Amino acid sequence: MSVQDVIERIAASYSVSSQKALAEALDVPANNISSWIQRESVPYKAVVKCALDTGADLHWLVEGEFANAKLTDKPAPKGKALYNEILSTGGRPVLRRILDAYGFQMQKDLGDLLDISSGTISTWVRREFFPGDVVVTCALDTGVSLNWLATGKGEMYPAASTSAVQHEAALSIPKYRHESGELKEAGMWLLDRSLAPSSVDSLNFIEGLNAGWLVDTSAQKIGNGRWFIRIDDVLDVFDVVRLPGGKVRLTNHSADFECNVTEIEPFGVVIFTLEKHV
Known part of the structure; x- marks a missing residue:
């Protein structure tokens, strides 16, 4: 497994895009994050804490494969609160969810599929931009939940998908x-x-x-x-x-x-x- 990917999924679950913000969410020193990446050491304690804090699925956090991304009973925000939450999860966290929804490992795979340059995708990360058009396209293309793609909350696949299978x-x-x-x-x-x-x-x-x-x-x-x-x-x-x-x-x-x-x-x-x- 890629330690970088594990950390990105943890960050996506907390809806943060910087190592400093992630360290604060995990209550660890800021240099711990870069140390995990350099040593290629999976931070299992951080994985468990993230799962308990956010409701993220443990299997998804570690392997990137899952039935549900999150299982939470917290009331969903609406209106301006929802709008602010979506904007705050731009950049790398939303890109991580898009890649997982398509089953891609590389940004290039997403760029090739949607005919988007690597520079444009890198700009999303650098500017913490929320690519709304790509999020909607991904939801329609893969069947994953728009709510999960946009905010990282809720189930990856809508409950209706389960009933339809049956x-x-x-x-x-x-x-x-x-x-x-x-x-x-x-x-x-x-x-x-x-x-x-x-x-x-x-x-x-x-x-x-x-x-x-x-x-x-x-x-x-x-x-x-x-x-x-x-x-x-x-x-x-x-x-x-x-x-x-x-x-x-x-x-x-x-x-x-x-x-x-x-x-x-x-x-x-x-x-x-x-x-x-x-």
Whole structure:
């Protein structure tokens, strides 16, 4: 784990953006924070104190993964008090929550996704700026709670999401992001049962930059159609045509070639594709 990330999540929970303010919140000397980072030593006592003080989820504080970011019964502020609270959580704390919502480790990943320069993102941190347009985009894009993104309070996912998963008309299946030839876990995805095949145990939803695919990983005998295929440990989606002699033609947006069927490894067949038109 990254000690820097742990400290950033603690700071995000306290809604502070400087080491001095964080040290005051944790009631420790100011130089302790930089010392933890230099020694790469996880401040577990600080983690526990933060969880008790703010209601932040311990698993999220340490690992960056969680079901709920916070569980608190404190009355929510309204009006000007809410506005001031949102502005006070700008800069690194809100950036930390945005990165965790998308499952990113690097600012560059966020910049590449939203076509925002690294300099702009660095300016948010330096000026403790609250990027409201990006916060709203992230909430709509990932399904996380707007309240949690903006203030660090409440549950990461709205309670409605839990009830929706349990609704008999919907299936909850694993969701992954396709990034640089690899799959990264991205929570769950809801699928209307009317769109699902008879067997649902091996279904996955894979999200790309401009498209998403419902994939049945139980299919392993390659035939004509659209498939996720691994070539030299790199996973990508191809339209496949079987050819005589044990050969196949693979085509996608950046490649068109023939090879032996034994040279490729099927991951699963695409049942349907969702494409973004922007």
